[in-house]
Amino acid sequence: MTLDRARVAELLAEYGIPSAAIGILHNGQITEFAVGVKNIETREPATTDTVYQCGSMTKTWTALAFMQLVDEGKVDLDEPVRTYLPGFTVADPEVSAEVTSRQLLYHTNGIEEAYGDPGEGDDVYECMVENIADAPQVFPLGHTHGYSAALGYAILARILEVLDGKRWDDVMRDRLFDPMGLTSTSSWHEHVDETRAATGHLIRCMDEGPIVTPIDYLPRAFGPGGGITSTIREVLTMAHVLLNEGMAPNGKRIVSAESIREMTRSRVPVPDPYTFGPQWSLGLIVCDWHGETVYATDGSTIGQNARLRLLPDSDTAIAMLTNGGPRESFYRKVFTETLTDLGTVTIPDLPAPDPTLSLDFARYEGVYERPGARYEVSAEAGTLYLTLALDPMQAEFLQKPDRIRYELLPVSETHFLMPPTDPLEDTQTVAIYDFTNGAARYLHTNCRVNPRSE
Structure with a gap:
């Protein structure tokens, strides 16, 4: 070696x-x-x-x-x-x-x-x-x-x-x-x-x-x-x-x-x-x-x-x-x-984004959360975004804002790349999936699953 x-x-x-x-x-x-x-x-x-x-x-x-x-x-x-x-x-x-x-x-x-x-x-x-x-x-x-x-x-x-x-x-x-x-x-x-x-x-x-x-x-x-x-x-x-x-x-x-x-x-x-x-x-x-x-x-x-x-x-x-x-x-x-x-x-x-994908953003938009974790997915000017709400104490200690917005780049209809906003971070991946009733029911990132709450 x-x-x-x-x-x-x-x-x-x-x-x-x-x-x-x-x-x-x-x-x-x-x-x-x-x-x-x-x-x-x-x-x-x-x-x-x-x-x-x-x-x-x-x-x-x-x-x-x-x-x-x-x-x-x-x-x-x-x-x-x-x-x-x-x-x-x-x-x-x-x-x-x-x-x-x-x-x-x-x-x-x-x-x-x-x-x-x-x-x-x-x-x-x-x-x-x-x-x-x-x-x-x-x-x-x-x-x-x-x-x-x-x-x-x-x-x-x-x-x-x-x-x-x-x-x-x-x-x-x-x-x-x-x-x-x-x-x-x-x-x-x-x-x-x-x-x-x-x-x-x-x-x-x-x-x-x-x-x-x-x-x-x-x-x-x-x-x-x-x-x-x-x-x-x-x-x-x-x-x-x-x-x-x-x-x-x-x-x-x-x-x-x-x-x-x-x-x-x-x-x-x-x-x-x-x-x-x-x-x-x-x-x-x-x-x-x-x-x-x-x-x-x-x-x-x-x-x-x-x-x-x-x-x-x-x-x-x-x-x-x-x-x-x-x-x-x-x-x-x-x-x-x-x-x-x-x-x-x-x-x-990691996979590359697929710029040819045409997604119905309304199916993804919403809030996905569990105790201690909240993800807000929204669309703006033809781009999908994820806003992460940080615990205020954690945000204060790490000297970060308590809300961080990331761009979501589609890889497929259910998978996205999430490029970092900070040089101390790496690109992450996110799955937004299960469209049983039209809108996605779950957001999965870092192995954790978060159900849609609104």
Whole structure:
């Protein structure tokens, strides 16, 4: 691999990211290195032993542990959740009775993340399940894909807790971390060795440079969906399990080969196929890179980011952990240059707008929202626009206006490019779709779905 520290250091400076740890697993051999600093205030250098927050990459770990229950015959993915959590209830009686573990793993359950404040105690996932008795549906069960940041995988964690008779954190240690020989991977920030931990950073403007995040860790509610911290080598240990039919590098079987096949081949379509990939499987995103199937698992916390790509056809995995960002163009540059050196398939570019499309803008115009997110789509002088309403506190901290208007450039009747308005942003993609009653019912971006409200 010829992508060297100097090139990564150059890209880190360009993007205002303090550090990155990068690792490649290729034909069973690991190459890894780290560049930059763990904390811009202490200037302590990052190393390959630095512990980073993995964010939603955690969902893949939780899915692996859950598939062990499937292997043991304790869970059927297509049995209702109520089979294992008898009191499970949400606002919709049909969803209460019928939602399955597979739909939670897929993000097609549609349950709103209305779990209140479950606290930081050991009963957090039990409380989350109790607190959603009145949680409404964002969309009908199984109707579309809509990413669940915390709730869906917290319900899976509660099933693990009930069946194993222990906390989710202990389940992960006993089922995954210890058998895989992981000594630097934790599911709860209180177990992290702070002397080895990277500090998260945000960036408001390039002149100011990165600043330390005001929020050190996500709440414990996000544990099963975003709470794992790890090193670059130990992330690649998980990658090894996924690439080698469930076997860890130390020779221990973590899950069956059949479960790995199920995790990768059981899929649902994603409305916006361009941000990550066109399908979602069980704890993994399915990408199409120039006709080759690649699996992805990513994560972001408030100031840290994780990226992992699995290329089964070339027995390759590439991972990157950073304490700044996220910037898709940074990840694309690093991964594309590395994969080119390896002679493997590389990341496809975003699609180009289609200027020949003639759209009826009235079908798209409207407000699409959920708690904490509001998107207003409007037309003006033959152009479609999306106005994003930011949380006022977030806008003030990031020194941004509380309303940002983006132009939408059509790629197809349902897909749009959204060019940045700020040099600190990348082009995003948006799907506006489901014209059952004439007007679009949903807006899907960054994997999240937002129903039309007006």
